[in-house]
Amino acid sequence: SQQGEEDPQALSIQEGENATMNCSYKTSINNLQWYRQNSGRGLVHLILIRSNEREKHSGRLRVTLDTSKKSSSLLITASRAADTASYFCARVSYNTDKLIFGTGTRLQVFP
Amino acid sequence: SAVISQKPSRDICQRGTSLTIQCQVDSQVTMMFWYRQQPGQSLTLIATANQGSEATYESGFVIDKFPISRPNLTFSTLTVSNMSPEDSSIYLCSVVTNLLNTEAFFGQGTRLTVV
Numbered sequence: 001s002q003q004g005e006e007d008p009q010a011l012s013i014q015e016g017e018n019a020t021m022n023c024s025y026k027t028s029i030n031n032l033q034w035y036r037q038n039s040g041r042g043l044v045h046l047i048l049i050r051s052n053e054r055e056k057h058s059g060r061l062r063v064t065l066d067t068s069k070k071s072s073s074l075l076i077t078a079s080r081a082a083d084t085a086s087y088f089c090a091r092v093s094y095n096t097d098k099l100i101f102g103t104g105t106r107l108q109v110f111p
Numbered sequence: 112s113a114v115i116s117q118k119p120s121r122d123i124c125q126r127g128t129s130l131t132i133q134c135q136v137d138s139q140v141t142m143m144f145w146y147r148q149q150p151g152q153s154l155t156l157i158a159t160a161n162q163g164s165e166a167t168y169e170s171g172f173v174i175d176k177f178p179i180s181r182p183n184l185t186f187s188t189l190t191v192s193n194m195s196p197e198d199s200s201i202y203l204c205s206v207v208t209n210l211l212n213t214e215a216f217f218g219q220g221t222r223l224t225v226v
Binding site for chain 1: 144146154203205207211213215217220
C-alpha cells in the first residue's frame with residue numbers, strides 16, 4: 001500500500017479545544033507535508049517540514065517531526081468550527097519524485 | 112503558486128464508456144501528477160505525467176486503463192477507460208515545481224460516478 005497511517009481516523013471536539021493528529025510512515029523522507037481538504041474536493045497546503053527540522057509553526061498550527069520514530073503530529077490550537085475538514089499528511093521519500101498521502105483524519109469541531 | 116483548472120468538475124457515465132479529464136495550469140510546471148480518491152478515502156497516486164514521454168504508473172494502475180497525455184508543461188489529460196462502478200471516485204490533478212522544497216497544488220477534482 002502507498003499510504004502511511006494516520007490516527008485518529010476521526011476526531012470530534014468542541015470549539016476552543018486543541019486537536020492533535022498523528023502520522024506515521026515507513027521509509028526515510030526528504031520532507032513531510034500536511035494538507036487540509038474540505039468537502040472532498042481540492043486540497044490546501046498547510047505546512048511543509050523537512051527531515052532536518054523538528055518543529056514548525058504557522059498561526060494556530062504546530063507540526064512536529066520525529067525521524068527516529070518515523071512520525072509526525074499536527075496540533076491545531078483553539079479550534080474553530082471552520083477547522084472542520086479532513087487533514088492529510090503526505091511524504092516525499094528519499095530518491096523519489098512523488099508525494100504519497102497518509103490515510104487522513106476527519107476533524108469535526110462543534111460550536 | 113499555481114492555478115489549476117480541471118474539467119469536467121463532475122460527470123455521470125455509463126459503464127463500459129471512457130471519460131477524459133483535462134488539467135490546465137496557468138504556468139509552466141515541472142511535475143504533474145494524477146490521484147484518485149475513492150469515497151471516504153485518502154488520495155492514491157495513479158501516475159506521474161511526463162512531458163513528451165509515457166507516464167510513470169504506480170503499482171496497481173496500468174496505461175490501458177488510465178492513459179495519460181502531457182503534450183506540454185501546462186496541460187495534461189487522464190482518461191478513465193472502459194469504466195465500471197468501481198471507478199467511481201474523485202480524480203485530482205496536482206502540480207509541483209520542486210517537491211523537495213515546495214508544496215503541491217491541486218485542482219478542484221473531477222467527481223466521477225459510473226452507473
